[in-house]
Amino acid sequence: xxxxxxxWVGFNVxxxxxxALDLGVFHRKSHAVSGRxxxxxxxxxxxxxxxxxxxxxxxxDRMMPDSLYTNREAALAFFTGYLIEKSLSxxxxxxxxxxxxxxxxxxxxxxxxxxxxxxxxxxxRGTLIAVGAVLLKEFHxxxxxxxAFLIFTGIRMALHRDEELHPEKNPIVxxxxxxxxxxxxxxxxxxxxRHAGRLMATPLFLILLIVESTDLVFAVDSIPxxxxxxxxxxxxxxxxxxxxxxxRALYFLLANVMDKFQYLKIGLSAVLTFIGVKMVIVxxxxxPVGVSLAVVAGILTVSILVSLWKARIxxxxxxxxxx
Numbered sequence: 169x170x171x172x173x174x175x176w177v178g179f180n181v182x183x184x185x186x187x188a189l190d191l192g193v194f195h196r197k198s199h200a201v202s203g204r205x206x207x208x209x210x211x212x213x214x215x216x217x218x219x220x221x222x223x224x225x226x227x228x229d230r231m232m233p234d235s236l237y238t239n240r241e242a243a244l245a246f247f248t249g250y251l252i253e254k255s256l257s258x259x260x261x262x263x264x265x266x267x268x269x270x271x272x273x274x275x276x277x278x279x280x281x282x283x284x285x286x287x288x289x290x291x292x293r294g295t296l297i298a299v300g301a302v303l304l305k306e307f308h309x310x311x312x313x314x315x316a317f318l319i320f321t322g323i324r325m326a327l328h329r330d331e332e333l334h335p336e337k338n339p340i341v342x343x344x345x346x347x348x349x350x351x352x353x354x355x356x357x358x359x360x361x362r363h364a365g366r367l368m369a370t371p372l373f374l375i376l377l378i379v380e381s382t383d384l385v386f387a388v389d390s391i392p393x394x395x396x397x398x399x400x401x402x403x404x405x406x407x408x409x410x411x412x413x414x415x416r417a418l419y420f421l422l423a424n425v426m427d428k429f430q431y432l433k434i435g436l437s438a439v440l441t442f443i444g445v446k447m448v449i450v451x452x453x454x455x456p457v458g459v460s461l462a463v464v465a466g467i468l469t470v471s472i473l474v475s476l477w478k479a480r481i482x483x484x485x486x487x488x489x490x491x
Contacts, residue, residue: 175231176402183409186216187287200275206420213414220410221246224403237400241457245398246407248461252397252439253411255468256390258429259325259436261419263382265426271375277357281372282416284359285379292384293408296391301401314392315447321389322441326434340381341374350374389440396443396450397457428479435471439464 225243228235235242268278303310349368355361359373394404422429442463446455 172232172402179406179409183290183413186413187283190283201279201420203421206417209417210414210421213410213417217250217410217414220406221250232400232402235400237398242400242403244457244461245400246403248457248464249394249397249403249407250411251461251468252393252443252464253390253408254414255439255464256386256393256436257411257415257418258422258432260383260386260415261422262426262433263386264379264419265423267375267378267382271371273372273375274354277354277372279416279420280357281376281379282419285376285383286412286415288380289383289387289412290409292380293387293391293412294405296387297401297405297408300391300395301399301404304395304399311395311447311450314395315444315450318389318392318396318440318444318447320444322437322439322444324437325440326437338378338381340377344369344374344377392447393440393443396447397460429472429475430478431471431475432468435467438467438471442467 221243224231224246225239228237228239228242232242237245264282267273268281273281300314349366350373351361351363351368351370354372355370357372358370359376360367360369362368391408394408398404443460446460449455
């Protein structure tokens with residue numbers, strides 16, 4: 169990291185520039201994001217991630233000359249980590265849908281909430297990654313703790329797929345309300361307004377707090393997962409950032425069809441459980457990154473295909489009910 173500080177700086181400058189371009193140019197005015205727009209932005213973020221993956225493949229030895237990884241190993245680790253984080257971020261989308269539906273957030277304001285929510289998520293995840301890297305370096309045994317936690321999380325996700333969400337009971341929101349008055353209605357896309365000279369938060373800001381706090385919970389699950397693939401800080405960080413950057417576009421692309429993926433959560437729980445097992449047995453039987461990629465991709469593919477098959481059967485039964 170010390171010898172490649174400019175690489176870290178350059179990557180973060182690039183991320184900030186893309187975010188500024190996103191909000192300052194393409195989404196300057198609040199509007200409902202169409203399916204076509206979401207598809208284009210999803211393609212943009214995925215394409216940028218794959219281009220970066222190619223750059224790692226060809227230039228990793230120059231990017232990180234002190235790394236023990238070969239170019240191929242680094243590129244494979246990045247792609248596997250990106251796939252894991254991208255798939256786990258789908259769970260965020262389920263929660264975003266529930267939050268926006270519960271508070272009846274107008275479609276035109278949802279992008280603004282997600283933009284600032286994801287910006288905060290990048291800071292939180294960067295901090296968690298730094299802490300995780302230090303812990304794993306100083307205390308190798310903590311990898312078993314991470315592994316056991318992921319196994320527990322995976323099993324819990326499979327057993328509590330229909331767990332209800334109660335955003336109005338969020339402790340952070342309750343704490344915030346003690347110190348800041350909140351308007352009764354939305355004030356356009358503003359987070360704060362002044363009424364009679366008094367600064368007040370809007371419900372949109374409370375929703376942002378809920379989005380941030382729930383993402384922190386998801387980060388506690390997903391950050392240990394990527395450390396099962398690689399403990400190279402730059403790969404962990406960049407794959408996580410690229411997965412998060414495309415989350416907004418993915419939300420608007422999938423928000424209206426998430427009900428078709430009823431078995432995806434089971435697939436995600438299986439992925440978390442597998443990764444947890446991989447971490448627990450790492451000192452006894454290290455599973456190669458290539459095998460991990462194949463297993464994760466296979467689980468996700470099967471869960472998506474089965475979900476689509478089930479959704480098609482359900483739709484057919486609705487159109488042709490049994491007499």
